[in-house]
Amino acid sequence: MSNLGKKLYPSVQEFKEFVKKHPHLIKEVRDGKTTWQDLYEEWYLLGEEDSRWNSDKSEDGTEQETKKNSSSDFLMQIWNNVKNMDPNQIQHHLSSLSEAIGAVQGILSQFQANGRNKSNQNQSQPANPFSFRKD
Structure with a gap:
């Protein structure tokens, strides 16, 4: 065709x-x-x-230049926001985040411990509790 x-x-x-x-x-x-x-x-x-x-396209006609400019603008914006932050407020938020992560880790460790205990109990019990033997 x-x-x-x-x-x-x-x-x-x-x-x-x-x-x-x-x-x-x-x-x-x-x-x-x-x-x-x-x-x-x-x-x-x-x-x-x-x-x-x-x-x-940027003024030079290259897409790469535009991408570099946008990433550098983004980094400059982040830097300006970091400069304007209160260090005490950042410390407070970081400690709150740390406590929350610790709580989640504690819950996960409890679930893992319960799962291990159940698997150990299942292994110690006989497969058939009503097993009869012939005399």
Whole structure:
């Protein structure tokens, strides 16, 4: 089945040219983030000049730069939040968390001890309590 004999609609041909200008769209489809149908519909409705087509690129035109910037922004935001925290409040929350973890560990150890005791009791009891022997 080849498309050599078939002519494409002019809008489909324009879309193919548009995709050639924006190779990051091919990567989106291959990564499973979107489909060709969805991209075509968005392109048809929004046009070529919409900011959606440049959203995956930074000013330099590389996606990696955008990812680096977003991760560094995230780290800066975390750092700023840590600087603004009260050390005494952090210590209080950490001690509460430690107590909660200790309580969970205690409950788990009780369940494990009960499970061991039951298995030991089951092993010490005979398999059939009404075993009769012939004389």
